[in-house]
Amino acid sequence: MTVKIWNFFPREALYECYQCARCTGSCPAIEVAPALGPRETILKCLNLGHDEIVEDERLWVCCTCNVCEDRCPQKIPISDLLVALRNSAARRGNIPDKLEIAIELLAKTGRSMIVHQLDEMRAHHGLAPLLPVPIDEVREILKKTRLDEVVEF
Amino acid sequence: MKQALDDLHKGSNSKDLRIGVYVCHCGKNIGGTVRCEEVAEFAGTLPNVILAKDSLYTCSEPGQEQIKTDIREQKLNRVVVASCTPRLHEPTFRAACESAGLNPYLLEMANIREHCSWVHLHDRDAATDKAKDLVAMAVARAALLEPQFELTVPVKRSAMVIGGGVAGIQAALDMADAGYKVYLVERTGSIGGRMAQIDKTFPTMDCSICILAPKMSEIGRHPNVGLLTLSEVKEVEGHIGNFKVKVLRKARYVTDGCTACGDCIHACPQLAPDEFNAGLSIRHAIYIPFAQAVPSRYAVDMNLCLNNQGIVACDRCFQACTRKCIDFAEQDQILDLEVGTIVVATGVDVYDPTALTELGYGRFPNVITTLEFERLINAGGPSSGELIRPSDRRRPERVAFLQCIGSRSKRSNPYCSNVCCMNTIKDALLIKEHWPETEIFVFYIDIRAFGKGFEDLFQRARREGVTFIRGIPGEIIEDINTGDLTLLGENTLLGSSYRYRMDMVILSVGIRPRSDASVIQRLLNLSTDTDGFYMEAHPKLRPVDTTTGGVFLAGAAEGPKDIKDSVTQASAAASRANILMSRGEVRIPAVTAKINPDKCSACGLCAKICPYHAIEGSKEQGYYRVIEAMCQGCGACVPECKFGALDQAHFTEAQIVSQINQALAHSPERKIIAFACNWCSYAGADFAGVSRIQYPDNVRIIRTMCSARVAPDWIELAFLKGAGAVLVSGCHPSDCHYNNANQNTAKRVEKFWKRMEKLGLNKDRLRLAWVSAAEGTQFAKVIKEMEQGINKLTPLQIEETKQKLAKRPSKKGEPV
């Protein structure tokens, strides 16, 4: 149930990092929450190994906006690294409760959250109620992405 | 002596060969691994060898004396020395031969140290067997060596310097002072270059133009200097010692009666951004680049002037000029120069940070570059030296510098620009000097203060209160009402985010090769490094030479450097050129190509690929010929000839074929024939030896000057003889020492692969590898991999290869 991070991110790319911090400097998540900036993530992978990082729950604050990658002078595929780390973290049980619940709901109802007001709001805007979701298809997709390895459903 | 040489020449034509072989122990370097006595004894049994000796140090005085004595007393007419790499001692032994009356080209060396004892340290038997093989190959080649006579070409005692920055100025003065005529070709209206634009210079904080101006005026009045401004090199022909150059001198429209009084400028209605002030001010169509310009003369920018249609539509400046120096009839001119040497000093461009949109340069008026700052703070600049910010001309109280902009980045220039750290520190101190209360923040990744006096300056900046923050901002936000700027980023040392409000931001932009550097590169057959700077012939030992004889490099055109290094290099380049000019003649190695006119069918294929345009001829003329003084001896042309009309002196077909045959005389199926170019791959294999990197002993290296000399016929021959594998190796494509001749290598190997594929043969047995002189590890790795391939080979496969390749496609036009 583990994933090899280096299958999804070229390890050598870590050595290209100058620690210039343009990435973290442009990160919107770190503006509002104690995120683990990409620069620090890379430094820790380099100096402490990635095991340290996959235990860190701040890994989940990143909003995968990709702006860090856009700023990086070394063209390091930072978002690939962050996604790979999260995949690994989730399989080791480091996943926020709310996210776990969302996946479970998705598998059971086809929706990641239940908002009762939704139909009212749609009606207010003159929209038809939402159609039921083909749950079997959704579950098939979730399995294909191997999310069932992370959350039981 | 002449008689002796004639005799020798005759000797070589007859079968009367007398070869002497000297096997060197090199102390324990060779002798510790190779049984040298045994090798010498074996050499004595080889055909035409009349004596074979081993000695402790062949390169020592007694060792050389022995060779000389034997040449005289034993009438040796070929000498083989089995020792270290010919890249080290070939000149030594050649000189020994020459002093004993033997043509130096009748020496052959077997490299049994770098290519043998040092790389097979733990197998005495294998190393000894390989040394015997290498000696046998050398003896076979020696038998076919011919005396060669180096051509002496006269060197014209005049020089051209391209580019009139500080480097070009220094080089021109050094050559002119030595008594040679120098043409200094500068593209703009004045010499001075970047240094004239800078306010002060680090690390001494001298006034830049104050120290430069005296040198500029010296150029202007030096009797040996012909200063050509508004001029560009259009054509270069010829070779070391005798270059024929065409220079386009654009019309200035102002005669030399001009006293630079400036009466004309205010009459002129036409305006444009002033490039000298980095576009921060405006100038007129009639202008002088800057106050201290040399020549101190106005010029009309015809692109801007109202008379640019060829008719005089405006004559206001003409009317304003009391001395009547304005002449709209002046024409562009082509000047023909003849020079013996050339110094290239074209300098650098400055990185344009517009592409880094997150920093807002070009959109936010208060974000400027360091070059613009130099002009702003200069007393002769657009604000008369007042530090003001562009949006409201207010003096900024908080200023930020951002380092490494456009440098150390795969998105722009990957290298460090070398001057921007110190330049920023200098700029910060300049602000502190005039307005000490200004708050200054420098955002950096690393501060590189490596030169003499640099660290002192850095410490001074810190003492004076400049704040250094590690971490480049990721974003700059402008307050549209005030023009103030907010910098968002991370302080990596504190591990915390920051948000700074600044009045002004200065981007410490890097320097890069001139955008049109390729023009001069092509005109002079120069190479460029991966960053686009002109490449030196050797990074350590020939740092100002280029691979084109007689052409030298000075200043930042060769790589980012500061003023001091530019001047040092300029003096070095001038000194190298002076050596050539003072001697007045130069010998060129006799490894040129030759065309046999009887066999030449005038197809012209060779001329097409010669990277030096050294082959001339035509169908009408009936044949082609090599211009010896222009041929650099790469040999790329030889395999191109389908009629066998071409050959290369000292690297003849027959000589190389003899080496291949000898190398494959025993157990060919185990052997790797490795063709290696003199400059990179052979040197790389040498480096593997120096580093004692161990690799399989079955490789036999054959040296050519360029990998482009390697003929597909040789590869075929090796396989026909049953070779296990063949390696063709040369310099990395951009590093070729013969102006990218090695693109032919790649083409020919690819063609051979296609042929193997078509015949259903395992094409992995032919390998192409680019190995630089520093890549000993890479060379060893390639050989190890090839060895693994050989281990998998079956005798049947080798036989199949022989048979299939033997059936040569007979029809013309089929791939050979």
Ligand SMILES: Cc1cc2nc3c(=O)[nH]c(=O)nc-3n(C[C@H](O)[C@H](O)[C@H](O)COP(=O)(O)OP(=O)(O)OC[C@H]3O[C@@H](n4cnc5c(N)ncnc54)[C@H](O)[C@@H]3O)c2cc1C
């Ligand atoms: C903003 C900035 C600040 C700097 N501050 C300092 C400092 O404080 N101290 C220091 O030591 N160094 C400093 N430097 C570095 C310094 O500018 C260079 O070391 C120096 O200018 C290099 O001199 P050069 O003659 O090689 O090139 P350049 O100064 O670039 O001169 C090249 C000349 O060649 C001409 N030219 C180019 N192409 C052609 C062509 N094809 N034909 C004819 N002419 C041509 C150009 O017009 C120019 O006149 C600074 C650089 C910059 C960008």
Ligand code: SF4
């Ligand atoms: S922007 Fe790129 S080079 Fe700079 S710290 Fe982030 S990952 Fe490293």
Ligand code: SF4
């Ligand atoms: S002729 Fe040209 S340079 Fe002279 S004033 Fe008119 S526009 Fe200006």
Ligand code: SF4
């Ligand atoms: S000199 Fe300094 S600012 Fe310039 S590229 Fe190098 S490290 Fe960056």
Ligand code: SF4
């Ligand atoms: S291709 Fe090379 S060897 Fe042939 S003429 Fe040109 S420079 Fe000389």
